[in-house]
Amino acid sequence: MSSQKKAIDLPAVSHTVFFWLKNPDSKEDRDALIAGLKTLIQIAAVRSIRIGLPAATAKRDVVDDGFDVSELLFFDDIAGQNAYQVDAIHKRFVKDCEHLWRKVVVYDSVAV
Template sequence: MTTHSRREVITAAAALAGAGVAAQAASAATSGNAGTAGKATIPPVVHHVFFWLKNPKSKDDLARLLTGLRTLGGIETVKAIHIGVPAETEQRGVVDSSYSASEILFFDDVAGQNAYQVHPIHKKFVADCEHLWERVVVYDVKPAPTP
């Protein structure tokens, strides 16, 4: 069985974020996060959040959460956004698909991520949706130092 570090998982998820990331990241200023030939440069600070709904079988609750998450793309410091639900991939010991939804937000720097935390859109999202979830796990990631 192959195991992967959190960084590898986050990097793979970021690579899958798609055309929205590629379009936005192309104009984003980055430092120390150069892509390889044919790959988009991804903004260097990643905020990845996993949500577990109180009522995981409720399609309405999931729809409300996803709608709320989509509003976060309106925050100026968010350079790209990916919102998703667990994929029907092969179940392996390292795969946790127990969550209901996730968001991946990309920022140019930690200051941008800090501004996002106190932004009125983010605060409204929390106020409107926190009653839906029972658990939230956040991974904030920055580029690893180069050797």
């Protein structure tokens, strides 16, 4: 048996978003944001979604765990990510949930 790990075949474009809540101690606000994020899987271009909270990993200078909620979406290509941005479900999510966050940071990347 080979000890070499195989690469996971994921869609080419990833969209990683970190949210800082206006009321970080509010479980209700966090849960409302998570519920809103879960609606994004309904968008045809979205291949996969992961929603997360800061992990209790070792504290290191390179780790930024100051966010409250994160999402990781995958798309087949840039055209899919562009379609997601203008999709009515995404627009409704922003309209319904933007009052919950004070800061959002987005990292988009393409696989090499």
